[in-house]
Amino acid sequence: MTAQSAQKKNNQKKAKTAITPTREENFPEWYQNVIKAADMAENAPVRGCMIIKPYGYAVWENFQRELDRRIKDEGVKNAYFPLLIPLSYIAKEAEHIDGFAKECAVVTHHRLEAAPDGKGLVPAGELTEPMIIRPTSETIIGETIAKWVTSYRDLPLKLNQWANVMRWEMRPRLFLRTAEFLWQEGHNAFATAEESNADARRMLEVYAEFSRNVLAIPVIEGEKTPEERFPGAMATYTIEAILQDGKALQSGTSHDLGQTFSRSAGIRYQSQDGAEELAWTTSWGMSSRMVGGLIMTHGDDDGMQMPPKVAPHHVVIIPIVHDDGDRAKILDYAETLARRLKELNIRVEMDASDRKTPDKLWGAIKQGVPVRVEIGRREMEEGNVTHTRRDIGRDSKTTESTDAFCNKITAMLDGMQEEMYQAALTRTNAMLHDAKSLDEARQFFSEKSSIGQLRMDAAFLQEDAFEKLQKDFAVTPRCLPFADEGKKVIVGKAY
C-alpha cells in the first residue's frame, strides 16, 4: 500500500461525523452532545434540573399525546393532585418512606426576609409541619380517594395525572435521571386482589405496546426481584430496554400495591354483603427519561434519529435559492408543498431562514428529522421534489414528482418507523447473552469488551456468589422476564 492510499484509507476510516466523540469513542459524552446538537435540552442553574428546549419538549408533547390516548382507552380519567405533600402523609407507610426518605426535597418555610447582615434573603416563617415535594403521589392520592370511596360501587376508580416530581438525585444526567422530571402516574383502586394484579399487568402491556409501536424501542417485560421492588409494593412489573451501550433502562413500571396504601390511607369500602373491606391498588408510571432512551436507542454518530411517531417534524423543507430572482417563486412552490403535506397530517417544518444550505441540511440531520426535502429551481420547473431519508442518508436521495411523493409519504414514514424498530430489535437481541453459570457470568462481566445483559437461571439469585457478582461488577438483576415464566433473570448494568 502506498503512503497515499494509506492516507486515503485513514481518512475514510475517520469519516467526518456530525457528533464528536462518536458512540464508540465515548458514549456518555456522545449522548450529551447529541442533546446539545439537536437543541433538545440544557442544564439548569440548579444541579440535577434541566431546561427542556422547544424541540425536546415537542418530543415530550407527542409522547404525551400518544400515551394519554392509550391510558384513556383503559378507562382512566385524568386529574391533578398537589405538588406539596404533608410530611405526615408520607410518614404513614414505613416501607414507602424508607424507600424515598433519602431523596425527598423538604419545604420548611413560607417567607423570605432580608438577612440580618443586609446581604440577600433568608428563609423565615417556619411551617408548623414541613412538607415534601412529591417524589411520587401514592400517599396523597391514597388519602384523597379514601374520602371518595365508600361503597363497592365506587370501584374500580382509575386516575392518572401528568405531573412533575422531584427526587434529589446523586448523579443526574439529562433526561435519563434528573432531580425534577416529568411523568404520568396512574393510581387505580379495585375491590379485589385479582383485579389489582390484572390491572398492574395490563398497564405494563400498555407501556410495552407504546414503547414498541410509538417509540420504536424494543422492551423486555418482566417482574422485578423483591429487592428491586417499589417501596411498599407486592409486585413491581417493568419493561426494560437495552440501549446501544448495552446498559438496561427501566422504561416503565407498574406496581401491584396490594393493600399497603389502602391500609395506611384507610381506603375502605362496604362490599355488596355489607362487610367493610380494604381496597386493592396499583400505580404505574412512565417518565421523561424515555426521551433519553429514545436518543440512546436511535441516535447515531450524526446525531438524533426521530421515530416518525414522536418526531416534532416529519418533514423539513429546505428551499434552495441560487439567485434572488427565483426566491419568491421557489418559496411559493415550497409553501404549496407544505400545505399539501399538512393536509395529509404530516408535520412539516419550512426552513426559510437565510442560513447556508449545508447548515440547514446538517441541522436537520442532527435533529433527526425523518425526511428532508430540498426544493430548488429544478424541482420547481419540473413539478418535482428531492427527498432524503435520515436513517439511510444520501443513498436514499430521490427526485420525483410532487404527486408521487405525496402519495407515498405516509407509507414511507410508517416504513421508517417499522424499520427503526426492527433495527433496534436486532441490536437488542444481539446484546442479550445466555450464561449457564455464575462463573460464566463473572467471565463475561470481567471482559472489557463485553457489552449487554446476561440471561441466566433465576435460581442463581439465591446464591451468595450472586451478591458478590453484583458488587464486583456493579450489575443488578433487571427483571424476571414473563417470557421465561420467572425461571430466568436478566442481569447487567443499568441507568
Place this chain on the structure above:
RNA sequence: CGGGGCGUGGCGCAGCCUGGUAGCGCGCUGCCUUCGGGAGGCAGAGGCCGGAGGUUCGAAUCCUCUCGCCCCGACCA
C-alpha cells in the same frame, strides 16, 4: 458520599511545569464571491482566565481554601 478528571470569549481547546497582564479553531457581525452532503476572501465584535484569600514589583500560571461540571461507583424511574 468515595475514587478519577476538568473549569481560560457562545462551543472545543492551547498557554500553567520554567510568573511579565491572553491565543487558536469553530461559531457570531459586516461586505464580496458562494449555496443541491459541512465553501472562500477581507474587515470586525467578544474573555477582569469558576470564586475567595495568599506569595510576589508583577499571577491564567505558584500556595491554601472554596464552588461547579464530567466520568466510574454506592442510591434510584
